[in-house]
Each structure stands twice: as C-alpha cells, then as structure tokens.
Amino acid sequence: MRLIGRESATPTEQDQPGWLSPGPWTSTFRRTAEGDATVGGVSLRNIAGRFGTPSYVVDETDVRRRCRAYRAALPDATVAYAAKAFLCRAMADWVRTEGLSLDVCSGGELALARSVGFPAERIIFHGNAKTPHELHDAVDYGVGRIVLDNVTEIARLAVLVPLGRRQKVLLRITPDVEAGAHAAIRTGGEGQKFGLSLVTGDAAMAVNQVLGQPGLELAGLHCHIGSQIATVEPFQEAARVMVRQMARIRDTYGLVLPELDLGGGHGIAYLPGERGLDPRHFAAAVTAAVRERCAGLGLPVPRLTVEPGRAVSGPAGITLYRVIVVKRQGSTTFVAVDGGMSDNPRPSLYGAQYTMALIGRRSAAVNRRVTVVGHHCESGDVIAEDVSMPADVHPGDLIAVAATGAYNHSMASTYNLTARPPVVAVSEGTARLVVRREEPADLLVRDVGL
Numbered sequence: 121m122r123l124i125g126r127e128s129a130t131p132t133e134q135d136q137p138g139w140l141s142p143g144p145w146t147s148t149f150r151r152t153a154e155g156d157a158t159v160g161g162v163s164l165r166n167i168a169g170r171f172g173t174p175s176y177v178v179d180e181t182d183v184r185r186r187c188r189a190y191r192a193a194l195p196d197a198t199v200a201y202a203a204k205a206f207l208c209r210a211m212a213d214w215v216r217t218e219g220l221s222l223d224v225c226s227g228g229e230l231a232l233a234r235s236v237g238f239p240a241e242r243i244i245f246h247g248n249a250k251t252p253h254e255l256h257d258a259v260d261y262g263v264g265r266i267v268l269d270n271v272t273e274i275a276r277l278a279v280l281v282p283l284g285r286r287q288k289v290l291l292r293i294t295p296d297v298e299a300g301a302h303a304a305i306r307t308g309g310e311g312q313k314f315g316l317s318l319v320t321g322d323a324a325m326a327v328n329q330v331l332g333q334p335g336l337e338l339a340g341l342h343c344h345i346g347s348q349i350a351t352v353e354p355f356q357e358a359a360r361v362m363v364r365q366m367a368r369i370r371d372t373y374g375l376v377l378p379e380l381d382l383g384g385g386h387g388i389a390y391l392p393g394e395r396g397l398d399p400r401h402f403a404a405a406v407t408a409a410v411r412e413r414c415a416g417l418g419l420p421v422p423r424l425t426v427e428p429g430r431a432v433s434g435p436a437g438i439t440l441y442r443v444i445v446v447k448r449q450g451s452t453t454f455v456a457v458d459g460g461m462s463d464n465p466r467p468s469l470y471g472a473q474y475t476m477a478l479i480g481r482r483s484a485a486v487n488r489r490v491t492v493v494g495h496h497c498e499s500g501d502v503i504a505e506d507v508s509m510p511a512d513v514h515p516g517d518l519i520a521v522a523a524t525g526a527y528n529h530s531m532a533s534t535y536n537l538t539a540r541p542p543v544v545a546v547s548e549g550t551a552r553l554v555v556r557r558e559e560p561a562d563l564l565v566r567d568v569g570l
C-alpha cells in the first residue's frame with residue numbers, strides 16, 4: 121500500500137485562499153456585536169429557542185455555493201454528491217436543482233432519492249455488499265450507473281436486467297493508492313475490503329465477465345482512495361493508475377472506455393488555519409494528470425466523474441448544544457452538553473477535532489481550557505478535548521460546533537435511547553425544519569413488546 125500525502129487538511133502553498141469560507145465556519149456565518157452568531161441571516165440563539173437543542177443547522181446557501189463551485193471547476197465532468205455524508209429530502213432537492221448527480225450506497229439512500237423523484241439516470245449506485253434486493257431496486261428505478269465492487273455481483277446483477285435493456289456499470293478498482301485522515305477511512309489500498317484487486321487478478325476477471333454479459337455495458341472504471349484528503353497528489357497518482365488500466369483494457373479487448381470515476385474524499389477545514397481541498401486546484405491538477413497519461417498511452421481523455429460528499433455538505437453544518445453541567449474534575453474542566461457521541465461519533469471513532477464557540481451572549485471573562493463532553497455513558501464521549509472557552513461558561517449557555525454537516529446526522533445513533541436531533545435549514549433570513557426531532561415515541565415504535 122502506498123500512502124501518499126499528508127493526513128489532515130493543513131494549509132499548503134498551492135491552496136487557493138478564498139474557496140468560500142477559508143476556515144471551519146460556513147460561508148454565511150457571522151458573529152454579532154451582542155455575542156450571538158447568524159447563519160444564513162438567522163440568529164443561532166433564535167434557532168435554539170425555536171427548535172430546541174441539540175439541533176443540526178444546515179446552511180442551504182453554502183451547500184448551493186459548493187455545488188456551483190464544483191460545477192464551475194469541473195464543467196466537463198459529472199459531479200455526483202455522495203449522499204452518505206448527509207441526506208434528507210431537502211438536500212437531495214438542492215443537489216438536483218444545482219445540476220449534480222447523486223452517489224447512493226444503500227437501498228435506504230436510493231429510496232430517499234426515489235421519493236423525491238431524483239432523476240434515475242443521474243444516480244450512481246455503490247456498495248461492497250449490495251443485496252440482491254438492493255440490486256433489484258437499483259435496476260427497477262433505472263439508475264444510471266451501478267458500480268460493481270466484486271466478481272460475485274456480476275452474474276447476480278446480470279439476471280436482474282430485463283431482456284432488451286443494458287445496465288451501465290463501472291468497475292471499482294483498487295489502485296493501491298490511499299490517503300485520508302484516519303486508517304478507518306482509507307479505502308484505496310490492497311488488503312482492505314473495497315474494490316477489485318489488480319494484484320489478485322480479480323479486476324481482470326471482472327472485466328472479462330462483464331463483457332460476457334449482454335445485459336451489462338461496461339461504461340468505465342471507478343476508484344475511491346479515502347476520505348478527508350488535503351492534497352491533490354494521491355488523486356493524481358490514482359488517476360494515473362486508472363488510466364493505465366483503461367489502456368490495458370483497450371489493448372486486450374479493443375474497447376475504449378468512455379468514463380473514469382475518481383470517487384470523493386476531498387478534505388475540508390475543521391480547525392482554524394486549516395484549508396479544504398479547493399475544487400479548482402483539484403480540477404487543474406487531476407485533469408492535467410489524466411490528460412498527460414492518456415496522451416502517453418494514446419488514449420482519448422475519458423469523461424471524469426467526482427463524488428465529493430464531505431466537501432459539499434460538511435462546512436455548511438453547525439450543531440447547537442445547550443450546556444447542562446460544568447464540572448472541575450482533577451485538572452480538567454468538563455463542559456457537559458445535551459448531545460454527544462450519538463449525534464457526532466467522529467471524535468470517538470477517528471479522533472476528529474472540532475472548532476466551537478460560545479454563542480447567544482457576550483462574555484467578558486478570560487478564556488480557559490475546557491473539554492466539551494456529551495451526556496452518554498462513556499468517558500470517550502467527547503466532542504472536543506482541551507478547547508478554549510470563556511471561563512464563565514455555565515449551564516444554560518449555548519455552544520455552536522462548526523463543520524458538522526457531513527457524517528454527523530448520517531452517522532447519528534439512538535445510543536442510550538437518545539432521540540436524534542432535528543435538521544434546521546437556513547437560507548436568506550429564514551429557518552425551516554427539514555427533518556423533525558426524533559421523539560421518545562419514535563424510539564419505542566419498533567419495539568413490539570413482550
């Protein structure tokens with residue numbers, strides 16, 4: 121396995137300042153003189169008052185700006201938003217109306233896309249263990265591309281395609297290039313569960329088998345090397361490996377594949393001073409690498425697809441918590457809030473770090489170091505360790521956490537039978553509920569009793 125590039129989003133010389141918001145807060149975030157903050161022109165204190173805490177706030181304007189920035193940076197490519205980062209009907213609609221495609225990776229995500237009539241041709245269906253039922257639903261809806269991850273699902277899919285139809289497929293190849301902020305989210309190397317290995321021969325076998333299925337059309341190759349990647353080099357390297365494989369297929373079968381999907385994984389800023397991967401920089405560097413390698417191999421340049429998830433929704437999200445308890449224990453001051461690892465499991469899963477601010481009032485107190493924790497029954501239930509907070513922080517205060525728009529709502533759980541927070545969308549001075557708060561009754565509804 122070749123691990124390329126840095127593992128977190130720190131500034132580089134190539135990074136272009138001004139890619140929307142340079143820091144971790146969403147691009148419409150503003151502090152007010154009274155110590156409050158607004159997003160999309162709406163006071164966060166008012167949102168907390170109206171919708172309660174904890175609440176996820178998502179900035180529609182910022183999401184739309186990010187969609188547009190991707191389309192502008194890659195006008196000749198397909199930009200597919202990776203739904204796993206954050207999906208609800210409103211989000212699917214924003215993405216659809218901004219002209220993006222949608223990457224889904226489960227029957228549930230497909231069902232949501234279908235429920236809002238997301239154009240089937242613009243859906244890419246993923247998964248390393250798609251059930252026959254999921255494959256059936258994907259074919260039934262007529263999704264544009266199914267990404268085959270293993271040899272087993274080739275025949276399984278082929279029998280589901282109605283006679284006279286051809287299902288476009290991509291083959292997910294393991295380029296043996298990986299990068300990403302944590303081992304658990306590096307997905308491009310040999311020895312992890314995703315994709316078809318070039319080393320074992322599975323990739324070559326899969327090409328052969330797909331070409332033998334009249335109901336399947338091999339449209340191209342796919343790879344996804346990891347997530348929260350801050351530099352372009354790993355993407356360039358993966359692109360070169362993939363183009364080489366496309367040339368091999370041309371040499372073996374005389375078939376020129378028209379598409380190359382390079383997955384997602386673009387990093388964002390979580391802390392002040394960090395910068396996300398700028399799509400303009402990504403586009404310039406990666407298209408140059410593809411063009412150069414294609415020219416060297418005498419291959420036409422394929423149509424590119426990218427699948428950013430975090431980079432579209434992550435910076436647009438803020439989580440609001442209410443402080444419940446402030447407690448000094450040993451040398452640590454714990455600020456305990458009304459949420460935690462059930463609405464944000466990322467610190468405990470990946471050691472992820474976040475930026476936060478006391479909002480809703482102005483404090484004249486000096487700052488001190490505190491650890492913000494949740495209300496769950498684990499000492500690892502930490503939202504942010506050793507962060508700066510006004511020394512007079514007290515129960516009833518509001519805390520806003522930046523850059524929680526990706527992999528927070530989508531990874532939330534009901535641990536300790538905690539109801540999951542609502543999602544409040546803000547735009548142009550108005551706030552509206554797009555996902556309601558889970559109620560205790562929701563938590564009991566599946567429990568059929570004794």
Ligand SMILES: Cc1ncc(COP(=O)(O)O)c(C=O)c1O
Nearest residue numbers: 202344347384385427428429430
């Ligand atoms: C196949 C695929 N595409 C896209 C993504 C989106 O990743 P990110 O949110 O890091 O852009 C993922 C998740 O890492 C993925 O597995």
Ligand SMILES: N[C@@H](CCCC[NH3+])C(=O)O
Nearest residue numbers: 204305347348466526527
């Ligand atoms: N869940 C991960 C990202 C995984 C990306 C999906 N392949 C995170 O929160 O960073």
